[in-house]
Amino acid sequence: MQESEYKKTFGTNEIIFRQGEPGYYACIIESGCVEVCVERENLPPLISQLDEGALFGEMALIDDHQRSATIRTTRPTEVIVITREQFHNRLADTHPMVRLFLRVLLNRFRAFDQKFLDNPDNSIIGTGELPESSEYRSDHSIAVNQLRKETDLLNAIRNEEFRVFYQPIFHLPSSSIAGYEALVRWQHPQRGLVSPFEFIDLAEKTGLIVPMGLWVLEQACEDLKFFDLYFHHEYTRPPLYMSVNLSARQLRDDKIVEHLQTVLLKTGINPKRIKLEITESLLMQDPELAMTVLEQLKLLGFSLAIDDFGTGYSSLSYLHKFPFDTLKIDRSFISQLLVDEQSNIITQGIATLAHNLGLSITAEGVEEQGQLDCLREYMCDFVQGFLMSRPMPVDEAVKQLNAEQAMIA
Known part of the structure; x- marks a missing residue:
């Protein structure tokens, strides 16, 4: 052998x-x-x-x-x-349903095999009973729970239960609203508002993130036009922009560029006012694919941001090769600015690096005044976080924008 x-x-x-x-x-x-x-x-x-x-x-x-x-x-x-x-x-x-199916199938073979060996006249009478194990019961429970979640998620898309919340992004030197990040929320009919932490991973695994992401982008574009009705920008102040996250599944979709172009044509929004955010870890999963897709999106006119910078595994030599306009410093560094000298040094280094590469800087997760003061010292361009404002529905965002406009006037 x-x-x-x-x-x-x-x-x-x-x-x-x-x-x-x-x-x-x-x-x-x-x-x-x-x-x-x-x-x-x-x-x-x-x-x-x-x-x-x-x-x-x-x-x-x-x-x-x-x-x-x-x-x-x-x-x-x-x-x-x-x-x-x-x-x-x-x-x-694999998917829990596939796991359950294979385990049931193999157990059924075993039951069939045992009856065949135990029956002297070789006749086999199926009873439908299966030798049940703790593994089977566990897989069954997981699969049923997963299927229930997926069904709920699919129904949520069909029933239009998702909502887009907007977190303001502030221009740090002027302390004024520069744009918003569009964040999806699930308005569940029984559970109320569901955190994205409970459904985004599932949507990614099932592929439902693709239609969901396109809906979020389209809704954000429409709401950006709605914001324009209340935003009176001066010559020295650019119009509001909208940041929208792009998921791994969307990036791998071979029709992603076509889909985003369709949204632009449908809404009539200027793509330069849409900033697509791609996480650093996602970027490094397949750098060549990311480069190809990002270059096509850049040709369409979109602004591009690398999100959660500092948490992935990318080499700094990669950064200048991608067509990014903005670098977003991850909240894990911001949260430690006042208590960890190393995080302080890293944040300052990232800010210097971004400026040297001609990128604007956005810091997310700002929750304390001291953090804001540090970021101002590091010449950070934009900030967002609970210190300034939590994510909110479009009507509340419009009220906030109106209040700011009244103060400027």
Whole structure:
């Protein structure tokens, strides 16, 4: 027998495994043929043959029960090996419904196999009962819960239960509102306002983030035109802009550029007033794809911001290669400005780096006056955070903008 990590090669009349042995892997026949022999007490053995493409030993993928048959090659045979550890590692990354389905399917095979061996006249009467385990019950619970969440999320999109809240972004030198970040919220009919931490990851995994993200962008563009009715900018003050987050799933969507262009045509908004935010970690998952997509978005006229800077793994040498206009310093650094000298030094260094590259700087998560004073000292351009304002519905944002305009007048 010759062996590699994923394949085993056997000669003629070699035993791959014996009945009664503990098993830890399954096999798929890539070439050749095997004989399956099941020894039964007081009965003749059952013998069958499996050819190219057949799977055997699959029960070992569930647990370490003993092998139920002896497998012997009838000619030179090559098999692909799937170990229980590999199977469970892959299974852990799959959707809970897929996990449950595979576990039920394999358990059903085992029940069928056991009844076949235990029944002397070889008749099999299915009862529909499955050997239940704690793993099965756990998978079942997780899968049902996941399915319920996904159904709720899909219904929320269909029933238009999502709302866009707006957190003002202030121009630090003038302390005036420069723009807003659009943040999605779920107005659940029973639970009330649901935090994005409870549904954004699920939306990303299921792909629902793509239509949701496009809806948020379109709504933000429409509301930006609504803000314009109350915003009287002077010649020295640029019009309001809108920041909108772009997710990993959206970035990988091969129609993302086309979809965003459609939103621009539909709303008639100037793309220079829309700042698309991409997290640093997302950027480094696939730098080449990110570069391609960002360059196309830049050609459409969008402004681009690298979000959560300082939390990812990017090399500083990468930063100048991407067509960004703004660098957003992550809130984890801002929160430690007054208590951690290292965070202070890093924040100051990021600000200097951004200015040297010709980028504007936005600090998010500002909650204390001392943090604001530090950022002003570091010549930060824009700030947002609970110190100035929490995210709010569009009508409250308009009232706030009106109040600021009245003070200016």
